Structures are given as C-alpha cells and as structure tokens.
Amino acid sequence: MAGNDYLTQIVTRILIYGILVLSVELCWGQTGIFTFGQAALFGLGGYVVGLITTKSTLTDIGILLLIAIVVGAVTGLIIGIFLFSGKRVGELYVALVTLAISYICERLANSWTVLGSGNGIPGIPYPTIFGKEIGSATGLFFLAFVVFAIALILSIIIVNSQFGLTMNAVRDDEERAEFFGYQRSIVQIAVFVFAAALAASGGALFAVSEGFVSPSMSGLALSTTTVLWVVLGGRGTLFGPLIALTFLEAVNIKMQEALPSLWPILVGLLLLITMIFLPKGLTSMPAKIRESRRKTASS
Amino acid sequence: MKLLEISSVTKKFGSLVAVDNASMFINQNEIVGLIGPNGSGKSTLLHTICGRTFATEGAILLQGSEITNKTPQNRAKAGMAIKFQLARIYLEKTVRENILLSLQAKESIFRQLRSASLKAFEVKINEIAREFQLEEYLDEPAKSLSHGQQQWLEIAMAMAVDPILLLLDEPTAGMSPKERADTALLIKKASKKCGVLIVEHDLDFIKELCNRISVLHHGNIVATGTPAEIENDPKVKEVYLTRV
Numbered sequence: 001m002a003g004n005d006y007l008t009q010i011v012t013r014i015l016i017y018g019i020l021v022l023s024v025e026l027c028w029g030q031t032g033i034f035t036f037g038q039a040a041l042f043g044l045g046g047y048v049v050g051l052i053t054t055k056s057t058l059t060d061i062g063i064l065l066l067i068a069i070v071v072g073a074v075t076g077l078i079i080g081i082f083l084f085s086g087k088r089v090g091e092l093y094v095a096l097v098t099l100a101i102s103y104i105c106e107r108l109a110n111s112w113t114v115l116g117s118g119n120g121i122p123g124i125p126y127p128t129i130f131g132k133e134i135g136s137a138t139g140l141f142f143l144a145f146v147v148f149a150i151a152l153i154l155s156i157i158i159v160n161s162q163f164g165l166t167m168n169a170v171r172d173d174e175e176r177a178e179f180f181g182y183q184r185s186i187v188q189i190a191v192f193v194f195a196a197a198l199a200a201s202g203g204a205l206f207a208v209s210e211g212f213v214s215p216s217m218s219g220l221a222l223s224t225t226t227v228l229w230v231v232l233g234g235r236g237t238l239f240g241p242l243i244a245l246t247f248l249e250a251v252n253i254k255m256q257e258a259l260p261s262l263w264p265i266l267v268g269l270l271l272l273i274t275m276i277f278l279p280k281g282l283t284s285m286p287a288k289i290r291e292s293r294r295k296t297a298s299s
Numbered sequence: 300m301k302l303l304e305i306s307s308v309t310k311k312f313g314s315l316v317a318v319d320n321a322s323m324f325i326n327q328n329e330i331v332g333l334i335g336p337n338g339s340g341k342s343t344l345l346h347t348i349c350g351r352t353f354a355t356e357g358a359i360l361l362q363g364s365e366i367t368n369k370t371p372q373n374r375a376k377a378g379m380a381i382k383f384q385l386a387r388i389y390l391e392k393t394v395r396e397n398i399l400l401s402l403q404a405k406e407s408i409f410r411q412l413r414s415a416s417l418k419a420f421e422v423k424i425n426e427i428a429r430e431f432q433l434e435e436y437l438d439e440p441a442k443s444l445s446h447g448q449q450q451w452l453e454i455a456m457a458m459a460v461d462p463i464l465l466l467l468d469e470p471t472a473g474m475s476p477k478e479r480a481d482t483a484l485l486i487k488k489a490s491k492k493c494g495v496l497i498v499e500h501d502l503d504f505i506k507e508l509c510n511r512i513s514v515l516h517h518g519n520i521v522a523t524g525t526p527a528e529i530e531n532d533p534k535v536k537e538v539y540l541t542r543v
Contacts, residue, residue, distance in 0.1 A: 146507055157412075158412065161412050161413070161414045162399070162403050162406070162410075162411040162412075162414045162415075162416065162417060163408060163411035163412045165392070165399065165403070165411075166398055166400070166403070166411055168389070168392070169389060169390075169400050172389050172391065173387055173389070175351075175371075176383075176387045177370050177400075177404075178370070178371045178375075179349065179350075179371045179375060179381055180375060180401050180404040180406035180456075181375030181376050181405050182372065182404050183370050183372055183461075184372070186408070187408070190408055228357065239454075254363060261486075
C-alpha cells in the first residue's frame with residue numbers, strides 16, 4: 001500500500017508539473033514568449049495557498065484554486081504589460097527579464113520571514129471539497145488529474161482555434177503579424193496571463209498535495225527544468241513536452257538512486273543530442289525517420 | 300481627394316538623410332511605380348509609408364487622414380496592405396491558413412477563440428486562392444510552393460482583406476518571365492479595387508504596368524510622370540537609366 005501511495009504521489013507530481021509545462025508550451029512553444037519565469041508564478045500560487053491555509057481555516061480547494069488563479073493572472077497581467085506593451089522586444093529580452101523575476105522570487109522567498117525564509121511554509125493542511133477532506137494519495141491524484149485534464153482540454157481548444165493560428169503567427173514573425181493588423185502586444189499579454197493563471201493553479205495544487213512550499217519551487221532550477229522539458233519533447237507541440245516530463249520524471253527516480261552522479265550528465269547529453277539532431281524535440285523523431293526512409297527509397 | 304499623399308517627407312538616420320523632402324501621391328485605382336538605383340532611398344520611403352519606420356519630417360495622408368506616426372496595425376486597419384521584397388508568409392502553415400491569418404487579423408480574441416468566423420471566411424479563401432492560381436495548393440504547406448507562388452500567396456494575403464492601398468516591394472523579384480507576366484495581370488486586376496504602389500528595379504516591367512512613375516535618387520524624387528515621359532527625361536537617363 002505504501003508503495004502504491006508513493007507511486008500515486010509521483011504520478012500526481014507529474015500531473016502538477018504537467019500544468020506548469022503546458023503554461024511554458026503555450027507561451028514559448030506556441031507564441032514565442034521565451035519565458036523563464038513560470039516557476040515564479042508556480043511558486044506564487046503555492047505560497048498564496050500556503051499562507052491562506054496556515055493562517056486561516058480556509059481549505060476549500062475550489063476557493064483556493066480560484067484565489068491562486070486570480071493572483072497568478074493579475075501578476076501575469078502586470079508582467080505582461082511591462083514586457084509586451086509598446087515596441088517589440090526580442091526573445092532574449094523576455095528570457096532575461098523572466099529569469100530575473102524567478103531569481104528575485106527565489107531570493108525573496110528565502111529571506112522573508114513571513115514566507116518562512118529558507119524553510120518555506122510547512123504544515124499545509126489537506127484540502128477539502130464540499131467540506132470533505134481530500135486526505136489520501138488517491139484523492140489528491142484525482143484532484144490533480146481533474147485540474148490537469150481541464151488545463152489540457154483548454155490548451156487544446158485554444159491551440160486548435162483561430163486564436164491558436166494567431167499565436168503561431170506572432171511566434172513565427174511578429175512584425176509580419178503587425179502588418180496584417182494584429183494587436184501583437186494584446187495577443188502576447190493574453191497568452192501570458194492565461195499561462196500565468198495555469199502556472200499558479202499548478203503551484204496551488206503542489207502546495208496542498210505536498211503539504212509544504214519552499215523557495216526552490218519558485219526558482220531558477222524549476223524554471224529552467226520546465227523549459228528543458230519543452231525543448232526535449234518538442235516546442236510547438238502540446239503532448240511532446242508532457243511526454244518528455246513523464247519520461248524524465250519517471251526515469252529520474254530510479255536513475256538518481258542507481259547513478260546519482262552520472263545521471264545529471266546523461267540528461268545533459270540527451271538534451272544536447274536532441275537539440276543538435278532533433279531541434280523539434282524527441283516527438284519529431286518518427287517524422288524524421290519517415291522522411292529519411294522516403295529519401296532513401298526515392299534515391 | 301488623393302488616396303495617398305506624401306508631403307515633403309524626410310527620413311534621417313543620424314546624419315544620413317535617406318529620404319529628402321519627397322512628395323508624391325496615388326489616386327484611387329492608379330498604379331504608381333517608384334524606381335531608383337540601389338541606395339536611392341526607395342525602400343526607406345516605402346517603410347515610412349507602411350509604418351515600419353517613421354518620417355523625421357513631413358506628412359503622410361491616407362484618404363485625407365494623417366497616418367505619419369501611426370503603427371503598422373493602425374495603418375492596416377485604415378486599409379493599407381503590403382507585400383514585402385522577400386515573401387514574408389508563414390512557411391510552416393498551409394496556404395489556407397496563411398490566407399485565413401490575413402483575413403482574421405481584425406477579429407477580436409474572443410471571436411478567434413470560438414473560431415466564429417472560420418466558416419464565413421471559407422468562401423473568401425477559396426475565391427482569393429482561385430484568383431491567384433493557388434486553389435489546388437490550399438492544404439499544402441506554404442513552404443512547398445515555388446518562389447513565384449510564394450510571392451503570389453503574399454499578394455493574395457494582402458488582397459484578401461480588400462485594401463484601399465496595396466504596397467508592393469519588388470513583386471517580381473526572382474520570377475520567371477511567365478510568372479512576371481501573370482503577376483502583371485494580377486496587379487492590374489487588383490488596381491480595379493484599390494490604389495497600388497510598386498517599388499521595382501525592373502523598368503521594363505514597371506513601364507508596362509504603371510500609370511505614373513516617380514524616380515528617386517539620393518533620397519530626392521527627381522522626376523514624376525508617365526512611363527513615356529520618364530523614359531525620355533534626360534535627368535532620369537543621367538541618374539538612373541545609365542546605371543541599370
């Protein structure tokens with residue numbers, strides 16, 4: 001039973017990180033917003049829920065998620081207006097600013113006593129739904145699964161709508177999009193706000209399912225890791241990064257035990273090889289194989 | 300009222316004067332050519348018209364309304380459409396999606412999220428694709444088109460929104476003679492619906508097509524007239540024709 005619970009916890013964590021990955025994919029993969037700041041918004045959601053649940057009696061997951069989503073969206077709106085209103089800015093600028101935001105958030109979380117400093121906020125109670133506690137690993141899994149499924153369905157709807165095409169137009173040539181009459185900054189801000197709300201909801205789920213929040217969940221390491229999942233899985237596809245996340249997280253546990261010092265190097269090598277030989281990610285491999293077979297057959 | 304009026308436009312980059320006190324106009328349904336040797340300032344003048352860069356001095360009026368400092372988005376909303384020198388289309392997207400991208404630019408985000416205008420645009424997409432000989436490629440990615448077809452696709456995208464002014468930057472660059480002839484027909488057809496400004500190197504192409512031609516040299520418009528007048532203008536021969 002304990003083993004099953006452990007496995008359930010791992011899958012729950014993958015689902016929660018999946019929400020974070022979707023937010024990065026919508027920003028960077030679909031719209032060209034190269035963000036290293038999604039972990040900051042993830043952490044924000046987590047800390048908001050951590051503070052509320054430890055300083056009040058509120059534990060209703062619906063209300064907690066709603067608060068986290070609103071706080072995340074408002075923060076995303078402020079950052080989005082700062083980044084995208086006015087003249088066009090390059091991908092590198094966005095990456096550096098969001099990287100700095102992640103760094104600042106991690107530092108703040110580490111130093112503010114109200115946020116528990118380096119210890120974070122432990123003792124976050126189990127969430128409740130209609131007054132009933134969700135206290136089991138399975139219950140938390142179903143909660144994460146439902147929120148992840150909603151996030152995924154919404155993302156699929158957006159990406160396959162006419163707006164998804166607009167997002168890709170801004171990603172591929174934002175100046176050209178402006179000459180067609182697109183309000184480029186509004187498109188970027190709208191996507192960033194939605195992605196921020198997603199990330200914050202993921203953070204809120206993380207807080208209630210793990211029972212604690214710590215500075216590392218809003219920092220550079222998680223931001224970078226999320227971008228790497230997208231690179232590995234394939235930027236511009238919703239499922240590629242999710243597959244990469246699942247694969248790496250699943251393998252991670254065993255490999256960290258078996259090859260503790262070698263495993264990070266192997267992950268680095270895998271990333272390097274992917275970026276050189278499969279710039280569109282591991283999920284582009286079948287198409288690449290088909291293309292090379294066709295070339296061989298025609299020659 | 301003129302469709303487009305460029306009044307004493309100057310564009311400076313630091314101490315470099317790229318366009319110097321240039322004035323010209325385009326009437327409705329008129330095709331006007333802008334020619335000049337390399338570095339004469341024709342691309343810069345085109346960029347000040349389309350909003351890629353802003354004029355340092357002077358005024359640009361579209362149907363009597365000043366657009367000198369307006370953003371490209373607002374100029375597009377006012378009815379201006381452009382085809383760039385190197386076709387700037389979305390290569391990974393299909394021909395259908397490229398035309399749709401042009402058509403849906405002024406739709407609100409909420410309508411786009413609901414894909415509310417997809418069916419309404421379908422008729423227009425088929426119509427414009429037929430007009431530009433792209434109908435059979437509608438579901439092919441734009442990158443699979445030939446160079447000439449990619450140029451046509453960009454003109455089709457510009458024409459899809461029924462602009463009042465069409466700006467064409469070297470529309471026949473790299474095209475075969477047959478494609479050039481077809482392009483000339485398409486531009487003539489387009490001019491029945493809007494005014495056209497063509498920036499070109501190829502005088503032979505432009506003289507058959509344009510009602511009037513303006514010649515730029517060192518940022519100055521040194522001559523404006525009918526193709527015949529331009530061909531016989533001694534100043535033009537001196538600064539431009541002998542250099543081509």
